[in-house]
Amino acid sequence: MDKAKTTKKKFDFTKYMALVALIILVIIITVLNPQFIAPNNLLNLLRQASVNALIAFGMTFVILTSGIDLSVGSILAFTGAISASLILGGTPAWLAALIGLAIGALLGALNGVFITWGKVTPFIATLATMTIWRGATYVFTGGNPITGGKMNTSFFFQFVGQGYLFGIPFPVIITLIAFIICYVLLHKTAFGRKTFALGGNEKAAFVAGVKTKKLLIIIYTISGLFAALAGFILTSRLGSAQPDAGMSYEMDAIASTVIGGASLMGGKGRMAGTLVGALLIASLSNGMNLLGINSFYQQIVKGVVILIAVMIDSQTQKNRE
Amino acid sequence: MDKAKTTKKKFDFTKYMALVALIILVIIITVLNPQFIAPNNLLNLLRQASVNALIAFGMTFVILTSGIDLSVGSILAFTGAISASLILGGTPAWLAALIGLAIGALLGALNGVFITWGKVTPFIATLATMTIWRGATYVFTGGNPITGGKMNTSFFFQFVGQGYLFGIPFPVIITLIAFIICYVLLHKTAFGRKTFALGGNEKAAFVAGVKTKKLLIIIYTISGLFAALAGFILTSRLGSAQPDAGMSYEMDAIASTVIGGASLMGGKGRMAGTLVGALLIASLSNGMNLLGINSFYQQIVKGVVILIAVMIDSQTQKNRE
Amino acid sequence: MQIEMKGIEKSFGTNKVLRGVDFDVHSGEVHALMGENGAGKSTLMNILTGLLKKDAGTIKVDNHDTTYASALDAEHHGISFIHQEMNNFAEMSVVDNMFLNKEIKTKLGLVDQKKMRKEARQYLVNLGSDIDVDSKMGDLTVGQQQMVEIAKSLMINAKIIIMDEPTAALTENETAILFKTIRELRSNSVGFIYISHRMEELWQICDRVTVMRDGLSVNTYQTKDVAENQIVHDMVGRDIGDYYPGRHPHLGEVALKAEHLSGKKFHDISFEVHEGEILGFSGLMGAGRTETMRALFGIDKLSSGKIYVAGKETKLTSPSVSIKKGIGFLTEDRKNEGLITEQSLEDNIALPSIDTFRKHGIIDKKAEDKFADMLIKRLTVKANNAQVTAGSLSGGNQQKVVLAKWVGSGSKILILDEPTRGVDVGAKKEIYELMNQLTDRHVAIIMISSDLPEVLSMSDRIEVLYEGKQMGVINAQGATQEQVMKLATGGK
Amino acid sequence: GCGSTGLSNSSGSSSKVEKKAPKDLKIGVSISTLTNPAFVNLKNVISDYAKKHGSKVIIDDANNDTSKQNNDVEDLITQKVDALIINPCDSSAISTVVKKANDAKIPVICVDRSADSGKVVSTVASDNIAGGKKAANWLIEKLGENAKIAEIQGIPGASATRERGKGFDSIGDKKLNIVTKQTAQFDRAKALTVTENILQAHSDIKGIFAQNDEEAVGAARAVKAANKKITIIGFDGTLASLNLIQKGQITATVGQQWNKIGQESVQKVYDHYQNKKVPKNDKVAVKIITKNNVASFKKQVYNK
Numbered sequence A, B: 001m002d003k004a005k006t007t008k009k010k011f012d013f014t015k016y017m018a019l020v021a022l023i024i025l026v027i028i029i030t031v032l033n034p035q036f037i038a039p040n041n042l043l044n045l046l047r048q049a050s051v052n053a054l055i056a057f058g059m060t061f062v063i064l065t066s067g068i069d070l071s072v073g074s075i076l077a078f079t080g081a082i083s084a085s086l087i088l089g090g091t092p093a094w095l096a097a098l099i100g101l102a103i104g105a106l107l108g109a110l111n112g113v114f115i116t117w118g119k120v121t122p123f124i125a126t127l128a129t130m131t132i133w134r135g136a137t138y139v140f141t142g143g144n145p146i147t148g149g150k151m152n153t154s155f156f157f158q159f160v161g162q163g164y165l166f167g168i169p170f171p172v173i174i175t176l177i178a179f180i181i182c183y184v185l186l187h188k189t190a191f192g193r194k195t196f197a198l199g200g201n202e203k204a205a206f207v208a209g210v211k212t213k214k215l216l217i218i219i220y221t222i223s224g225l226f227a228a229l230a231g232f233i234l235t236s237r238l239g240s241a242q243p244d245a246g247m248s249y250e251m252d253a254i255a256s257t258v259i260g261g262a263s264l265m266g267g268k269g270r271m272a273g274t275l276v277g278a279l280l281i282a283s284l285s286n287g288m289n290l291l292g293i294n295s296f297y298q299q300i301v302k303g304v305v306i307l308i309a310v311m312i313d314s315q316t317q318k319n320r321e
Numbered sequence C: 001m002q003i004e005m006k007g008i009e010k011s012f013g014t015n016k017v018l019r020g021v022d023f024d025v026h027s028g029e030v031h032a033l034m035g036e037n038g039a040g041k042s043t044l045m046n047i048l049t050g051l052l053k054k055d056a057g058t059i060k061v062d063n064h065d066t067t068y069a070s071a072l073d074a075e076h077h078g079i080s081f082i083h084q085e086m087n088n089f090a091e092m093s094v095v096d097n098m099f100l101n102k103e104i105k106t107k108l109g110l111v112d113q114k115k116m117r118k119e120a121r122q123y124l125v126n127l128g129s130d131i132d133v134d135s136k137m138g139d140l141t142v143g144q145q146q147m148v149e150i151a152k153s154l155m156i157n158a159k160i161i162i163m164d165e166p167t168a169a170l171t172e173n174e175t176a177i178l179f180k181t182i183r184e185l186r187s188n189s190v191g192f193i194y195i196s197h198r199m200e201e202l203w204q205i206c207d208r209v210t211v212m213r214d215g216l217s218v219n220t221y222q223t224k225d226v227a228e229n230q231i232v233h234d235m236v237g238r239d240i241g242d243y244y245p246g247r248h249p250h251l252g253e254v255a256l257k258a259e260h261l262s263g264k265k266f267h268d269i270s271f272e273v274h275e276g277e278i279l280g281f282s283g284l285m286g287a288g289r290t291e292t293m294r295a296l297f298g299i300d301k302l303s304s305g306k307i308y309v310a311g312k313e314t315k316l317t318s319p320s321v322s323i324k325k326g327i328g329f330l331t332e333d334r335k336n337e338g339l340i341t342e343q344s345l346e347d348n349i350a351l352p353s354i355d356t357f358r359k360h361g362i363i364d365k366k367a368e369d370k371f372a373d374m375l376i377k378r379l380t381v382k383a384n385n386a387q388v389t390a391g392s393l394s395g396g397n398q399q400k401v402v403l404a405k406w407v408g409s410g411s412k413i414l415i416l417d418e419p420t421r422g423v424d425v426g427a428k429k430e431i432y433e434l435m436n437q438l439t440d441r442h443v444a445i446i447m448i449s450s451d452l453p454e455v456l457s458m459s460d461r462i463e464v465l466y467e468g469k470q471m472g473v474i475n476a477q478g479a480t481q482e483q484v485m486k487l488a489t490g491g492k
Numbered sequence D: 001g002c003g004s005t006g007l008s009n010s011s012g013s014s015s016k017v018e019k020k021a022p023k024d025l026k027i028g029v030s031i032s033t034l035t036n037p038a039f040v041n042l043k044n045v046i047s048d049y050a051k052k053h054g055s056k057v058i059i060d061d062a063n064n065d066t067s068k069q070n071n072d073v074e075d076l077i078t079q080k081v082d083a084l085i086i087n088p089c090d091s092s093a094i095s096t097v098v099k100k101a102n103d104a105k106i107p108v109i110c111v112d113r114s115a116d117s118g119k120v121v122s123t124v125a126s127d128n129i130a131g132g133k134k135a136a137n138w139l140i141e142k143l144g145e146n147a148k149i150a151e152i153q154g155i156p157g158a159s160a161t162r163e164r165g166k167g168f169d170s171i172g173d174k175k176l177n178i179v180t181k182q183t184a185q186f187d188r189a190k191a192l193t194v195t196e197n198i199l200q201a202h203s204d205i206k207g208i209f210a211q212n213d214e215e216a217v218g219a220a221r222a223v224k225a226a227n228k229k230i231t232i233i234g235f236d237g238t239l240a241s242l243n244l245i246q247k248g249q250i251t252a253t254v255g256q257q258w259n260k261i262g263q264e265s266v267q268k269v270y271d272h273y274q275n276k277k278v279p280k281n282d283k284v285a286v287k288i289i290t291k292n293n294v295a296s297f298k299k300q301v302y303n304k
């Protein structure tokens, strides 16, 4: 007992700034409109958070390596469209989902290849693929949403985005499972250690025998995979694959990750932080809607909150040093 | 004479990859549609390039410091709206323009303050201000374009975006002057040297007496200023300040800069490269319009061209080492 | 285990770095590898451990031709490489650093944090170290980090351990611990390849020494059979005599006076330095010398104290102010704070004085070229021209470039923090001569050095710090190492 | 039963509507975007009309993002509004929340765009397909069959783009010579650039169909700058374009009667709560606005 105590570090308050910010936000909104914490609204909120949270989980790995993935929104739209059209064409929904995920992973891997073998910085590589896959989505869909037909009758398809399990929206359950997997992967496995190492010092990681290129490709694959998962859920929620789905979702995902304490310089970040960040952003939108705040002002408030959250974090970090 | 020769480096082909890419592109488009190089179209093209080029000039300074400015599009819209409403309200157009520029510079400086004193990474700081100033623009305009009235009658206002001088569109002339100023500033002055030094190694630059915080603030101020200048020109070209003007212009500006050889890691970049990058992007859009390429495919082509241009650049860089 | 490298060659582009090196090492010995900066020592080791591919030559391990595919491969075969530049992960914990890429896993495939912690602690305890395995690597001192690296080598049961300049950043104390460890391991038949620029260590710890020059192995000796002169001669290809040129100071006015300086890691430091004087600062690593000077120069915050430059009280709030007052600062961390490695020598040299080249706001490029060329010549920087990147130079030459920029900015007061760290003997001597030239021209120099012979030979007076406190000042003339060490370890 | 697994977490049976007066009503409004003047105007009409009758309104702006709109509507449902007036970003994507509103027994009125599924009390909309057809016919009438024209399209995938394009192309593809179709994203600046380039590539076009008025305004500026005479027809009837019609820079637009659309949509809510019969579909006529009728149209829609 005693031994364990000495090895335990003292409670590090600064690690929980995002959580503190979230709690403060929740309290403020609740005081202004108690409906906010009605169970029904909280479930709504969680469901609303889920698409962004899933993307942000993948983004966390990417950002840990000091990378960035701007293409998630386009991958989301592209894979959503493919899954939807497969379902329309008679493919069983679960198979269509799997194919969508596989393609998402593939497109993610392609990002990784451009970045590692092509030596293009992540920002530019994924900016380019963002444009390409958005264009491809338009070409594939002819600019039309894909909807109707078997999509309305497939229980699996409907259930993924709209279903409930034990009274909890199914997307929320998926997000929770994804969170646990990502948490374990990042914080409890060798893979996660290598990710941190790569982000902290790529050269040293390479010298230590980490296959950095392979690792990076896997990480972008994960990001693509999660974008596709989010895409399938969104398609199911909307009952339709929109060619312009997911536009600028990368920004919310990045913001969630950074609010959660990750550094865009790499090597620093936590899965739980990202989850908190995603919840904060969702609470903000949901809360401001409940408070009936004019949508123009919503943007201003959102920007200010992100800025403050991150500034508090970086200030406390500074004091710690 | 002899001495000058020995200090001269041998011709470095790899520095001109972007120019080579531009020339190849121009040749391809011209072969497919000779109208492309009609003087009239070239002037059109230059005018179309000017807004992005101006933003990209400011962005070049920012990127050289390993920063990024995502807020340029919002600053463009915000200052454009303010200038326009001032003109409507009876302020002389030149004064409205100056006020717009001043506000742009101020908002840029604010970015710099968040980044230096607030210790927020440039990506997040400008992501937040991008959201904030976009929201502010909507609030200010109520979501409506600002147009009509004195804007239609002011010669100065009309001339800035639509006028010609010696047969050359006035925005092109402004861009040319801005280029010369930026070129000199970056490559011929102490300010430019310090910018490179800061981008190459911020700590070393600080120890060598560079006032890094002040310099960063000035650089973001320049970026804001150029965004505002681009905003005034765009407003004049459209005869109206659009609340959603400039959306995602940051991406084209960043792409221009990187195609022109700048590194997002900082310390590397050239003003002439940025100009070439901006011309390349404008030629691509203009050319594809002339060729009547389906707009869906236009996006794919644009992404592919950016990717290839940057990949060639990074591959030749590698060989050089 | 026995390793034999023969005729190793290696080029980077057109630059032939190794031109036929023979080197061998076996279990139970410490074999030193000496040579000037850029002689190719690190490159040779990178080849041995699979980080680089050789162009020609053979490597025999226990008489079998061997090429390791990667550092990991070499480790699996019992060869561990502690690099010259710390290859660690500052944001990660000590355990995670030690077990990176060789994590202990539970049956579920997850990392077994508990077991890893226990083992890590055990290895460190065996080395006599009480480092907290949960603390962040970046929070450790350089010496502690070095200990972790050694623990890592032990962890893989290394038969041969390569140490590339391990003591460059260690305190005397830490060095002693390191040597004790090496001796113990040697008696357990571990072999060492030991790279260092510190001559005296040859006779303290090494059994054999191989000297390299310009990509060739020149000679191999038993250390007990060879004198220092011979080694130095082999290294630089000529006799350089005593490389401390000696001091003949002519003191002028007080150039800089500090009164009661206090800051984060130092308290109530007062001193003065005269024109033409070299004031040495000695102390153990972590004594707060660097912190004092960083705060004085305006890089960090000074919490209290007064500074007088040329007799006038002056607030040095930032480096730019200090530079204007004629102060220059050669930092101990050359790569991160001294140079912009990607940029040219000229850009680096001109940076602190760039404002003086303005002509109507535009930089006078010709004047700048001349300025850089002149300084490169004067400080005998070995470089093809002023346009090559600073990063392409050897350590000693990089140090001269940093000196050049401060000389060029017209510094009347120069603070040199570890000016010869990682610099070979030839270059060392040139730097000492430069310091003498500068003081002859009335420049005041403050020199922080952890190298005792250097402090004793090159200072006029020596201030000694211990745990952020000033222990006393010694006149260097006739002072002994024991005197300094006594103060530096807190004794009175 | 199947316990807690299923597609819905609420259940119940329908009941008769309880009568409520306008002043007792809280109406949730979800507008697709407030950065397009047409929809800003729609929003103003709705909120003015509702406030005039003493109802409370909560307005959300979906920012042209289908999934944000779904979130918005969910949040409105949470706030227990009495009725939802939804101006969908997309007809198919809105359906799932319409069903949610059905579950919560909140009546839904769709404006400008319909919902593909789910129960909607009424859809009040201009007929975009018909509008596209009208534009094509008007151009044929004006320029003759097989006249060379360019089509400037809207945001790819947006329903307005699809429907207006579909209506227009159904006639134009056969009876007009559409030399190029390019997108300008419903954006004035992009339309200006695209039109400049189109004029370069096809200097002999006689007409332009712009899928919204913002694009028409941009096109008009390019045409004016190039000193050409080209017939331009837009779509929407925004103030900016009506002004240019008066000046002769835009020839015509397919005018939507936003005032009627907005007022009707609110009135449908009132009628519903008075248990009056409400028609499932209220197609508000679009009409071609030219110099001849622009003044009266402006008066009617904008009161200017």
Ligand SMILES: Nc1ncnc2c1ncn2[C@@H]1O[C@H](COP(=O)(O)OP(=O)(O)OP(=O)(O)O)[C@@H](O)[C@H]1O
Binding pocket: C012, C015, C017, C035, C036, C037, C038, C039, C040, C041, C042, C043, C044, C084, C392, C393, C394, C395, C396, C422
């Ligand atoms: N990756 C590389 N690419 C190009 N040149 C290199 C590379 N690594 C080393 N060199 C060059 O090879 C030469 C030998 O370098 P090396 O690092 O082996 O020297 P060293 O003997 O270890 O010097 P020091 O004592 O300064 O550590 C130097 O001139 C160096 O610039």
Ligand SMILES: Nc1ncnc2c1ncn2[C@@H]1O[C@H](COP(=O)(O)OP(=O)(O)OP(=O)(O)O)[C@@H](O)[C@H]1O
Binding pocket: C140, C141, C142, C265, C283, C284, C285, C286, C287, C288, C289, C290, C291, C292, C332, C418, C448, C449, C450
């Ligand atoms: N900029 C810095 N950031 C973080 N740690 C530092 C920094 N500079 C020094 N340190 C560490 O802080 C401790 C105090 O070192 P400091 O440099 O002040 O002592 P010193 O007496 O100058 O020793 P030396 O110069 O020999 O390293 C050392 O362990 C050093 O590694």
Ligand SMILES: [Mg+2]
Binding pocket: C041, C042, C043, C084, C164
């Ligand atoms: Mg070395």
Ligand SMILES: [Mg+2]
Binding pocket: C289, C290, C291, C332, C417, C448
């Ligand atoms: Mg020090």
